[in-house]
Amino acid sequence: MEKLLIVEDSRSSAIMIREVLSQLYSFDIDTANSLKEFQKLTSDPQNQYFLALLDLNLPDAPDGEIVDLAIDKNIPSIVYTANVNKKQRTNIWEKGVIDYILKTGPQSISYICEIVGRIYKNREMKVLVVDDHPAFRQYIEQLLSTHQFQVFKATDGKQALDIFKSISGIKLIITDNEMPELGGIDLTIEIRKLANIEEVSIIGISAFHKADVSANFLKNGANDFIYKPFSEEEFYCRINQNLKMQESIEVQKKLNQEKNRLLSMASHDVKSPLSGIYNLCQMIIDDPDSNDNMDLLKVILEAAEQITEIVDNLLDVSVVESNQFRIEKESIDIINIIHQRIKLMEVIAAKKSIKITFNFPDKLILEFDRPKISQVIDNL
Known part of the structure; x- marks a missing residue:
């Protein structure tokens, strides 16, 4: 540790x-x-x-x-x-x-x-420094090494592009503008063909205080720009700010993927009881005087409560973001639950010429979350 x-x-x-x-x-x-x-x-x-x-x-x-x-x-x-x-x-x-x-x-x-x-994260973070002046490359490398980054160096944009293509996982590029072979702005254009602004951060640097240099860097895909000379504090703040933004976007992407996964699961979990409710209602309409109607209504109510909890969980943003749904245990007869779920599904099964049978004790009291065990049974 x-x-x-x-x-x-x-x-x-x-x-x-x-x-x-x-x-x-x-x-x-x-x-x-x-x-x-x-x-x-x-x-x-x-x-x-x-x-x-x-x-x-x-x-x-x-x-x-x-x-x-x-x-x-x-x-x-x-x-x-x-x-x-x-x-x-x-x-x-x-x-x-x-x-x-x-x-x-x-x-x-x-x-x-x-x-x-x-x-702590920087030790796994790869940074590419691009500058044709050896002293300045060494200075930037020293600053980055102090913050525990993994540092790779290039003397111009052409070499930097080759390094970027050959080494996976580079998350930050710090590049000078005026260099032989391929300058910083042209390098930024080429990098953006390979990785978007959310995947790799690019910080342009220049000693020439021309109004259009910083604008050209930013317009062509750089995340930030610093003029030389700069204070070490500013340098670190810019780097940390850009990496923090990059990580925030990555977290948001993963969160959206997880939300989509949960929505897909929920749509499946809602579909089964909804189909059962529809078919049970149809049975009641077809035979309104049946002695079984009260039992069918109880099954419908149970299925409606299950759907309500699924929808409530989806609407609870904190639950979705944490992917930690509440488990509320209670002592219930599992055999009765199985009977209700079969009753809900057997109409659908009969239409497909499927007969559902089971052989269990008359009663079995267990501790579980009623709606969630119902989802489990429906998915069997």
Whole structure:
């Protein structure tokens, strides 16, 4: 199991952050309240942390010494502090931390959860960097590696296109515009022939502040654009925002697919009792004085209640989105339920020259959800 380390001198804050993260992720989370406890935990070879959340000012390390120790131990780190001035902020970024977060209340906890989840996902996220300047490619690679991305590099658009075709699963392309062979805008056009804007995010970059460069990138399928030079914070925010949007669209697609699947199942589950109701009503109309009519009406009522629950579940958006339907158990005679379902279906079966018979005890009390067991029997 992946391990996360929280270093916070306030025990209550550490516990609160740990509890919130535990509800969202299945990490093994350790907490430390001082530099001494941090050193003890990280000296154990069994403790391999994929990420650490560090309080910048600890009682035994008031000047941020813990950040240097974490970086020296190659632990990707997020700094968590009550206040930071411009000089401290610059110093923090120069150390190569993932991010810094101000302690501003519930919103900061929410952002912690978001960035922790982002870093965890990034380790499986493939990013392609395209630039003809080696120094800038290396700089971007370093920024992305700090956030745990898998990074692939290309010197121009032609090489980038070959890499994209040969490596599956690339989700983000960061490309310069002015390059030999194939420029960034032309690369964007070619990529969009292979993957739409919802599948692969493209961020254009250019050092030339021309009004039409950013517009041409965006009009030809890029998701975003950044001018050089840019701040590292802006760079990370743009990347996170684009990937978050991409993931949101993917979740929505899966949700729509699940809704369609449930609707298909529901249409089948509704069709059987509706057919039974129709045929039983026809029997009552054909012989209104039959002694069996009261029993037939009871079966019709049961089938109507089943259909009502199916429709109610479909109208309950929260149930459909979670795919977790309510199960309401009660002690009922299963033999009586089977008799009712057979009564509902035997008219339909008779029209197809099918005879339904069964041999069960006179009574068998079990605990189950009445409408759902009726659906199961109908589908046999």
